[in-house]
Structure formats: structure tokens, C-alpha cells
Amino acid sequence: MDFAGAPPQPASTRRLWWGYAGACLLAWLLHIAAGVDQPGGWAVWGAMYSATWALWPAMLLGVALYPWVRMLHRRQWPLPLLLAAHAAGALVFGLAWQILEFLAAQWLFGTAHAVVTLVQGLLSREIVGAAVYGGIASSFTAVLQSQRARQGAIAAAQAEAALAKAELAAISGKLNPHFLFNTLNLVIALTRKNAEHAEQALLQFSSMLRYVLATKRDTAERVTLEDELEFVRNYLALESLRLGPRLTVNWALDPDTLQDEIPPLSLQPLVENAVLHGVAPRTQGGSVGIRSERDPADGTLHLCVQDDGVGCDPKKLDEPRTAGPGGIGLSALRRRFALDFEGRARMTISTAPEAGFRVDLWIPQTT
Known part of the structure; x- marks a missing residue:
């Protein structure tokens, strides 16, 4: 029985998104800690701004990444095809990240600033995007694998229970006719005597x-x-x-x-x-x-x-x-x-x- 296409349970989905939110918060806090050079209110506020500006596209795109990873997980493609799909996904993820950053910079600072920022970070942002894609996709895949294993274990336990119940009924069915047959033979013998x-x-x-x-x-x-x-x-x-x-x-x-x-x-x-x-x-x-x-x-x-x-x-x-x-x-x-x-x-x-x-x-x- 294939459980790859089974929809995740609401409780499992809630745990997944709570976990994702916790991971995003942890990454944000670590980015702030790395950006604070010296104690002081302005330094902390600057680090918070830098962390938010650097991470918000990845956090937003990570949410959209879940349906894509789930689709790949459900189809169970051969490994070469799966790797090619993830490579294409990483490329698109990096491009989408840069597009979001460009639009935000254009809205806040103007087109000229947005273009300069895009050109300067084109290659590096694509590499970082591929790395972030790999981390998020791997985490989602691990969660989906765990859900599938749990669903398989539950289904196996249910199947075993059903088999045991059927076998128990079969055994009971063997005992009852045996008793009836022996007792009828006894009554027949008594009628003659x-x-x-x-x-x-x-x-x-x-x-x-x-x-x-x-x-x-x-x-x-x-x-x-x-x-x-x-x-x-x-x-x-x-x-x-x-x-x-x-x-x-x-x-x-x-x-x-x-x-x-x-x-x-x-x-x-x-x-x-x-x-x-x-x-x-x-x-x-x-x-x-x-x-x-x-x-x-x-x-x-x-x-x-x-x-x-x-x-x-x-x-x-x-x-x-x-x-x-x-x-x-x-x-x-x-x-x-x-x-x-x-x-x-x-x-x-x-x-x-x-x-x-x-x-x-x-x-x-x-x-």
C-alpha cells in the first residue's frame, strides 16, 4: 500500500509550521547576534534591521517551498530525476529571492539603488539561495518521510489487528462446529439406546x-x-x-x-x-x-x-x-x-x- 499521497494530518501540519517558525526565529536571532559588534541600543537595532532585510525573502519563499517538496516526495521519482528537479528548484528559489529583494529595494530606495544592489550580489545571492533551498527542502523532506513512516506503521498495526481478528474468528468458527458435530452424534447414539x-x-x-x-x-x-x-x-x-x-x-x-x-x-x-x-x-x-x-x-x-x-x-x-x-x-x-x-x-x-x-x-x- 502506498502512503506517499496520503494527506498529512492537521496536527502534523501544525507541528511542522510551528517548527518552521521556530527555525526562522532562531536564524533571525543568530543573525542579530553575529551582527552586533559592540553592546548598545543602536547596534542592536541595526543588527535587527540587517537580519530582517537579509532573511525575509528566504522565510517567505520557504513557505511556498513546502508544496513543491511535497509534490516531489509524493511522486517518488528516480534519484537522477529527483536531483534534477531539486537543482531547478534551487535555481528558481535563488532567482525569486533576488526578485523580491529588487522589488523591495526599488520601493524603498529607488530603481537605481535596486539595480546596483542586484548586479553586485547576483552570483553570491544565487549561491546562498541554493544553499538555503537545500536546507529547507531537506528539512521538509525529513518531516514528510517521518509522516509517511508513521502512517505506514499505523496502517500496518491496523492491518495486523484486522488479520488477528479475522484469524480469531476463523479459529472460533472451527471450535463451534466441532462441538455441534460431536454433540449431535451423541444425541443420535442415545436415540438408539x-x-x-x-x-x-x-x-x-x-x-x-x-x-x-x-x-x-x-x-x-x-x-x-x-x-x-x-x-x-x-x-x-x-x-x-x-x-x-x-x-x-x-x-x-x-x-x-x-x-x-x-x-x-x-x-x-x-x-x-x-x-x-x-x-x-x-x-x-x-x-x-x-x-x-x-x-x-x-x-x-x-x-x-x-x-x-x-x-x-x-x-x-x-x-x-x-x-x-x-x-x-x-x-x-x-x-x-x-x-x-x-x-x-x-x-x-x-x-x-x-x-x-x-x-x-x-x-x-x-x-
Whole structure:
């Protein structure tokens, strides 16, 4: 994306002209200081007159120079062409300076004096004009380069934020259909075994769907932990209809954390993975632990989901347990939290063969 043609912001333009005015004032004061040979009122007044007469054309032409420099900056010509344009600009700048001086001298002192002054300083004034042009043009170019870099950085940050938001939406979209697909399969299986249980499952499933649709309809970025836990309880009730006494759930919830805010559908996938991989494959079943607490160090919400299943090799966290057809990829969940909290949320995984599986989340809370 090209930002060369983007108009400068009003605040940036104001700063530029304040800076230009300050530079002109500084040059004027330095010229006065250089022109005062000895202390005294008349010497200072004479130096002020000399400084004003010497500098006013350059100061006035410098203002007109800004649109020219901005046009060259916007077109981004090749270096040889750009140098030629600046050389022509310096020549015109010097000529314009002399014309202004000539007109002022003619008005104040007459044509004869103006002509003599012009002839005497023709070459020297052109050289000085080229030097002044170079200084002013370089300063304006530096300011424009800075503005372009700042606009580019802002646009890049906006693009990155938009990309992160789109990726976050895509990840959330992957999680929701996965849950729906697994739950529908569960209800279908129940209809073949127990119609009464299937009816109860459908009622719970409809409550879960309302939660999912509500978060989508309201474009909710955060829900309370209490609402998410209600959703998880409905899910676990469905799984209990399928697994019966093989599924045990251990709750350890700090009441002070129930109104904390988390992204919707962020806890349920962890519980689903624990059930699908830690409990369901084992004949004797197993237990799932769900804990919430306040981290005393920084006040973040600490969530923990663990099971006592077979676990896995930590080096194989991207294999079926976390990314296969029966489970939800923890890498997607990790990426979701990284995008949603800009690196302020943490997620750790603890597992080993025959040692269960545990996921810890630390979610920052706004004060």
C-alpha cells in the first residue's frame, strides 16, 4: 500500500509550521547576534534591521517551498530525476529571492539603488539561495518521510489487528462446529439406546445451542465464567447420559471468580478433550477436574482442566490427542488466547504417559 499521497494530518501540519517558525526565529536571532559588534541600543537595532532585510525573502519563499517538496516526495521519482528537479528548484528559489529583494529595494530606495544592489550580489545571492533551498527542502523532506513512516506503521498495526481478528474468528468458527458435530452424534447414539435419555439430551442440547447462538448474535467477545460453566455443565450432563457412572466430575470453583470474563466457548473444548481422550476410551472410566481460582500474584483468573487418563508424550502434543478427529487442537486454542489477549494470557499443558492430562489457563481481567 502506498502512503506517499496520503494527506498529512492537521496536527502534523501544525507541528511542522510551528517548527518552521521556530527555525526562522532562531536564524533571525543568530543573525542579530553575529551582527552586533559592540553592546548598545543602536547596534542592536541595526543588527535587527540587517537580519530582517537579509532573511525575509528566504522565510517567505520557504513557505511556498513546502508544496513543491511535497509534490516531489509524493511522486517518488528516480534519484537522477529527483536531483534534477531539486537543482531547478534551487535555481528558481535563488532567482525569486533576488526578485523580491529588487522589488523591495526599488520601493524603498529607488530603481537605481535596486539595480546596483542586484548586479553586485547576483552570483553570491544565487549561491546562498541554493544553499538555503537545500536546507529547507531537506528539512521538509525529513518531516514528510517521518509522516509517511508513521502512517505506514499505523496502517500496518491496523492491518495486523484486522488479520488477528479475522484469524480469531476463523479459529472460533472451527471450535463451534466441532462441538455441534460431536454433540449431535451423541444425541443420535442415545436415540438408539434410550428414548427418554435422548429426549432429555435434546432439551439440554437446545439450551446449549441458545448459548452458542447468543454469543454469535451479540458478537460477544467475553462472557462470564458462570455462563460458560453452565454451558459446560449441560455438556457434561449429555456425556453422563452416554458414559453413566464411568464419568466423574470434580468441581473446585472459587465463587469470587464466577463473574470474571473469558472468551465464549473457551473452557468447554478443554473439558471435551478431557472426556473424549481421558475418560471415554477406558473401560473403567475416569474423572475430570475443573478448578477456578484467583491468582494472588497479579489477580488473573486461573482455570485448570485435568483428567486421570492415559496422558501422552509431551513431544506428541500435535497428534490425535490435540488435533485428531476426536479432539480439538490445543494449538488452535493456544493461538486463540494469544490473539485475543495480545500475549497477556498464558496456557500450559502438563502430561506424561499414564499420568493424565492437564491444561492451565491464566486469563487477565480488566479492572
